Amino acid sequence: MKITSLVVITFLLCSPWSVFAQEKNPEFKILTYNVYHGEHPDTICKPNLEEIANLIILLQPEVVALQEMDSMTTRLESVYGQKLNWIAELGKKTGYRSYFAKAMDYAEGGYGEGVLVKKALNYTTQALPTPAGGEPRAAAWVKIELKNRQELYFGATHLCHEFPENRLAQLQAITAYADSLPKPAFWVGDLNFDPTSDEYKSISSKWSDAGFVAQDDSPTYVSEEGKRIDYVWYDSERFELVNYQVIDVPFSDHYPVLVTLRLINP
DSSP, rough: EEEOHHHHHHHHHHHHHHHHHHHOOOEEEEEEEOOOBBBBBTTOOOOOOHHHHHHHHHHSSSSSEEEEEEEOHHHHHHHHHOOOOOHHHHHHHHHHHHEEEEEEEEEEEEEEEEEEEEEEEEEEEEOOOOTTOOEEEEEEEEEEEEOOOOOEEEEEOOOSOOOOOHHHHHOOOOOOOHHOOSSOOEEEEEEETTTTTTHHHHHHHEEEEEHHHOOOOOOOOOSSSSOOOEEEEEEETEEEEEHHHEEEOOOSSSEEEEEEEEEEOO
């Protein structure tokens, strides 16, 4: 299991080699993380907002996708003492622009996807199909602008945890939307399947799985099975993979995945 510690991350971010490489070949970082609705999974009513904010400040990704996101729920109230727009609070602490894509009503508030972006041009919430029933699901899409003013599209989602039929339909909806976009796109999230599944095999070869390309099958979900279910997917004709890391931090029942991409064909 090749999970990267925060000590190694800090060294890589601060090394002269890393700075030189970025200047020579401009690139950007993506972080995807299932945050267990803003609470430590092993301790009742222990917030994880500060730890996740500090992690983002340290890593400085261009975009952040957060799954299992509560907003203004009684569940958050039991943890923080008040109802919170959790992603907005995280945006304030990190200096990022925030967006909440509600998938469903939950506990007097909402539940869905949260995204943080350094420079966002617009936001869209895509409702995803659930042909087998179960919880509503959504994808957040953001048009972003990099430092060199290149425009890209970024999608963030959390697929159904119950029914393979739903996950297959949701993948079809997400990839069809991504294929329709006029600029290069990438999409990420907790997809609730591993690389041996039919859902994984259904994804068009147009889309590259960063973990597969890096030959790193480290688990992203804390369980006895040790499965990799959190992903970054990108169009290999538009991007190339620079780095892939699964980070060992105990703030959720998932590990955050940090990916660095380089745009090669705008």
